[in-house]
Amino acid sequence: MGHGGPVSWSEWLAEKLARSPGAVVGALSEELRFPTADGLVVVREESQLQHFQGSVSRARCTTSGIEFDLRRLRVGAEEGGLVTLEAFEAVDREADLVVRAGSHSNVVRCHGVLVQNVGGTHSRLLLCDACSEDLAAHLANRPGGELSAGEVADLGQQLAFGLAHLHSLGILCGSLAPAGVLRGTRDGLWKLADLRRAAVLPVAASEWRERCMAKPQARGRGRSDDALKPEADVWLLGSTLSAVLFGGGSSSSSGTGSSGSSAIDGVPAVPPHRLTDPGSARLWLLLHWLLAEDPESRPCAGESAALLGAVVHTPPQELLEEMPRRQRQRCRNAAMAAARQLAVDLAVSAPAVPGSPTGRRHSSRAWQLAELPLKSLREELDDPSLVDLLCANCGLDPEAGAEDGLEGEGGLEGSAAADAAAVTAAGEIARAAAVKQDQRSSDLSTNASSSSEDSSGGGGGGGIRGGSAFEEGNPFDIYGSTSSLSQEAERRKPEISADLLGLFD
Known part of the structure; x- marks a missing residue:
């Protein structure tokens, strides 16, 4: 090669693959003829794509030059065994449904289907619109x-x-x-x-x-x-x-x-x-x-x-207002819990400012803050603007009274009432956890530096880590993964339990 001598077929092919593998694959691939609604479409495969774990390749019409995606639905015998009837039916059913889906701008269109059997592998080839990425x-x-x-x-x-x-x-x-x-x-x-x-x-x-x-x-x-x-x-x-x-x-x-x-x-x-x-x-x-x-x-x-x-x-x-009443109640309850959580986070993490009514004293009162209603929490903040912004974004009135007044259309019922109760119960969890932390704090030291360490998470596993009440494992978390609100929600997983949730592998 390259010296004027005879070149074998294998050497020629190796050189072409090194220079332009996609072109050689296209040149050597067989023509595939798909009957479609617009007539016979003849394509050649050009290159493999990443869609569907590599089961899709790019193909080009030999007449018009239009690009398509060629998707293979395969089913084959494993370890010399036989292909099950269920596997055959699954492939055929998917191919039929793809064709039945027809033409829509938000559904991949299948123009034609071919059956291809190679060895012990049965395939359905789907000629689909070209796609760039998943x-x-x-x-x-x-x-x-x-x-x-x-x-x-x-x-x-x-x-x-x-x-x-x-x-x-x-x-x-x-x-x-x-x-x-x-x-x-x-x-x-x-x-x-x-x-x-x-x-x-x-x-x-x-x-x-x-x-x-x-x-x-x-x-x-x-x-x-x-x-x-x-x-x-x-x-x-x-x-x-x-x-x-x-x-x-x-x-x-x-x-x-x-x-x-x-x-x-x-x-x-x-x-x-x-x-x-x-x-x-x-x-x-x-x-x-x-x-x-x-x-x-x-x-x-x-x-x-x-x-x-x-x-x-x-x-x-x-x-x-457009939501069903039950969903509206749950949204408001969840948003109120989020607003209270943000207020506690801001209060606990606020730096000590000389002469400020808030600040350092919050680090030793985190458990008390966690059980306050939102209106009272706002009063504990030097700047409640972030809390007010969250409330405005979620359709809440930050000046409203206690959380039990969230829904004014006859009160809360059923699981929605449980949600509101869970929000209220979060303070009880925080209080119990804080008693244990206070005991740890008193065992370590009774001076102000010891209290500061406890509030920053240095005084034991129950502290508020990094000054944020949202950290995982924080007993004062009234909204996140350790709160009774989340525990109640985990206990009541959505009941598409009977529809889809949990039905999948």
């Missing part, structure tokens, strides 16, 4: 793996449009993980692409679970075999948007989503300072609605799209 890769390239509130709302609206289209065709999506959401190359829109767990409605939960080989629900309330409703997809949408916006958790491959610390209805107990951003706070309120316990209480996919499109510009009071 949501998981997009998030990985963003600082902190998060998007702004406006970007998340826009993403959610596009996905909700796609879900509404599927529901109009009687299709349950059944999965909404970042790896299954793709961005179109031509239009730049986000599209639903993963229908592995999709089903034609109506379908019983037990039947759907068996098809998807999902785990049985560990704790249901007698509804595990109810027919799944389209609003189950709305819950998945809310779970995915929650993980994307606030982080602290990631959506699993099944698309259920999880979070490091959970609050009411599965919405993450985000640090209160995040709610001082108006867009994040309003979207956080809306997520409570999408993640409602009962499917009947959630908005449909089309309504969700409309709400997400306007959420960052909608006054929080208006958003709360």
Whole structure:
């Protein structure tokens, strides 16, 4: 090679692969002929893509030059065994549903399907619209793996449009993980692409679970075999948007989503300072609605799209009024807990200022502050502007009285009353923990420096670490993962328990 001598086929091929592997793959690949609604489309494979764990490659029409994504749905015998009938049916069902989904700007379109059998492997080849990246890769390239509130709302609206289209065709999506959401190359829109767990409605939960080989629900309330409703997809949408916006958790491959610390209805107990951003706070309120316990209480996919499109510009009071009463109560209770938590954080971490009515004395009174109502907590602050901003963003009146007056439409009922009770009980937890800390403090020392160490977390495991009452493990945390509010919410996981939550692997 390179000296004028004869060149073997293997040497020529090695040289071409080193210079331009994609071109050689395209030149050597066979032509694939797809019958489509627009006639016969002949394509050649060019290069492998990262979508769906490498099961997608880029293909180009030999006539028009238009790019497509070529996705392979494979099922093969393992270790010389036989392919099961269930595996065959799963591949065929997914291919059929992808075709049935038809054309929509927020659903990946399949133009044609081919059957390809090689050895012991059965494949369905799907000729789909070209996509540039999936949501998981997009998030990985963003600082902190998060998007702004406006970007998340826009993403959610596009996905909700796609879900509404599927529901109009009687299709349950059944999965909404970042790896299954793709961005179109031509239009730049986000599209639903993963229908592995999709089903034609109506379908019983037990039947759907068996098809998807999902785990049985560990704790249901007698509804595990109810027919799944389209609003189950709305819950998945809310779970995915929650993980994307606030982080602290990631959506699993099944698309259920999880979070490091959970609050009411599965919405993450985000640090209160995040709610001082108006867009994040309003979207956080809306997520409570999408993640409602009962499917009947959630908005449909089309309504969700409309709400997400306007959420960052909608006054929080208006958003709360549109919610069902039970969700409105829970939002206000959770927002009040967040406001109180922020006020305690600010009071405890405030530096000592000579002549200031607040400051150092708060470090020794953290347990007392934790049980005060918001109105009294504001009076303990030199500057309550951040607390007032959080309240304004969440539709609360910071000058309101005790938390038991949050809902003025006949009082609180059922689990909503339990939420309010949990907020009140947080102070009791704080008081009990503080008694133990006071005992530790007195054992160590009785002087002011000893008290200061205890308040900063140096006097034992029960102290307020770094002056923040939101730190994990903090007994004074009235809002985060160690509070009775979160414990109550953990005890009452959303009851899509019977729909989707917990049905996945």
